[in-house]
Ligand SMILES: Nc1nc2c(ncn2[C@@H]2O[C@H](COP(=O)(O)OP(=O)(O)OP(=O)(O)O)[C@@H](O)[C@H]2O)c(=O)[nH]1
């Protein structure tokens with residue numbers, strides 16, 4: 137997939153809030169600080185005008201942010217979970233928002249769930265993956281920040297995470313926003329999730345898109 141255009145399309149702060157349009161969706165989830173904003177910016181090649189903002193106070197307001205990519209699909213940035221300082225009421229709100237949204241009859245083609253490659257997947261990671269399995273939503277699991285692992289550590293880390301998640305190590309996609317490792321594989325996986333709806337099939341390099349573009353972004357209170 138070649139990323140041609142990315143526009144902020146809206147924010148959904150309530151599970152039953154209006155969706156900004158009628159396009160297939162792919163959502164990105166994971167615990168706070170897992171590297172989700174960095175991955176989205178790397179994936180969309182938005183290094184100068186960042187799409188997903190990094191907020192100084194994680195978890196303050198929980199909302200789903202929508203970005204329209206190539207006028208063909210919505211990339212959904214789900215709020216990060218598991219931030220230690222977030223009170224339980226807020227965690228319940230998070231659950232209500234995400235689970236409520238996912239249960240809606242929206243055209244959600246898949247979820248990319250991020251886990252830090254240096255950490256053991258948490259109970260919340262397992263709960264999220266269970267929930268997605270129950271819904272039957274196709275799910276990709278990405279292990280982030282792999283640049284921080286030595287080659288020798290990587291194999292062990294992947295085996296351990298796979299064991300805990302109950303999948304094969306080959307099913308875990310390595311990713312690094314620092315080196316760009318995994319970007320092409322993940323884009324190809326998104327192509328598969330989206331089928332022919334995601335984009336017109338097309339070859340060629342995709343290095344020309346980081347031209348000056350101001351995608352805007354969610355209101356400050358909705359960045360997680
Ligand atoms: N070495 C390395 N650091 C990374 C990578 N991805 C993210 N980071 C760092 O990890 C920290 C968190 O990254 P973010 O992309 O803001 O993570 P997030 O999941 O969006 O975090 P919240 O929005 O706060 O939930 C930042 O200090 C990043 O620079 C990576 O691939 N490699």
Ligand SMILES: [Mg+2]
Nearest residue numbers: 172173189360
């Ligand atoms: Mg973020």
